[in-house]
Amino acid sequence: MNLFSRFKVLWGPLAELLYPRVCLVCGESLLRGEQYLCTACLADLPFVYPQQHIGEHILSQWEDAYRPQQLYSLFYYNKYSPYKQLIYAIKYRSFRDLGNYLGTMLGERMEGVCKADCIVPVPLHPKRERKRGFNQALEIAKGINEVLKIDICGDVLCRVRNNASQTGKNAGERLKNVEHIFELRHPEKLAGRHILLVDDVITTGATIGECLRVLCDIEQASFSLACLALTL
Numbered sequence: 001m002n003l004f005s006r007f008k009v010l011w012g013p014l015a016e017l018l019y020p021r022v023c024l025v026c027g028e029s030l031l032r033g034e035q036y037l038c039t040a041c042l043a044d045l046p047f048v049y050p051q052q053h054i055g056e057h058i059l060s061q062w063e064d065a066y067r068p069q070q071l072y073s074l075f076y077y078n079k080y081s082p083y084k085q086l087i088y089a090i091k092y093r094s095f096r097d098l099g100n101y102l103g104t105m106l107g108e109r110m111e112g113v114c115k116a117d118c119i120v121p122v123p124l125h126p127k128r129e130r131k132r133g134f135n136q137a138l139e140i141a142k143g144i145n146e147v148l149k150i151d152i153c154g155d156v157l158c159r160v161r162n163n164a165s166q167t168g169k170n171a172g173e174r175l176k177n178v179e180h181i182f183e184l185r186h187p188e189k190l191a192g193r194h195i196l197l198v199d200d201v202i203t204t205g206a207t208i209g210e211c212l213r214v215l216c217d218i219e220q221a222s223f224s225l226a227c228l229a230l231t232l
């Protein structure tokens, strides 16, 4: 066994010791084969089922011209739910692959029902993306793409203003905060397509609404939405 192989054999247990793998939701140690969530927390994930009609109040706020046809969300949470840790881990703890992992799970639930033929992830401002190292919406989109094989189009919608975070703002402030933050580039690329707009969380729908307002200039486009979580 050469030195590198020895290191590899030793590194696994050592890494476990230095960085114990724990469930992001309950903090219990993860067993072999478990990823990010323990089996119990995964089983209790508050999935959104179509018959629950969660999120209809979000869809109903937009004009007919660009109202999305479908809204998919993997789960829902409120401010007291430990499941909000999943979103927090992706955005602020650099759990980049978790976005992809949960995006794949969401894609599996959309199989056979999603009518979209291209995915547009909600863009971050380039400055914020550089700081975080990735765009979480794109990671989620990649997970969905792995299952549904729908093309991702990341260069049509651009974020041109680096607005403040929506966290802690009321509905009115959120609308004001996202005014004119997006621009459209080469809209002809997506003419006639059914666009799946993807974001990590939809709260009041202010950011998504601003995206839709800009994207509706694309000729003959229709829309659906997908997010990892809806907040209640």
Ligand SMILES: [Zn+2]
Residues within 6 Å of the ligand: 023, 024, 025, 026, 027, 028, 037, 038, 039, 040, 041, 042
């Ligand atoms: Zn757990």
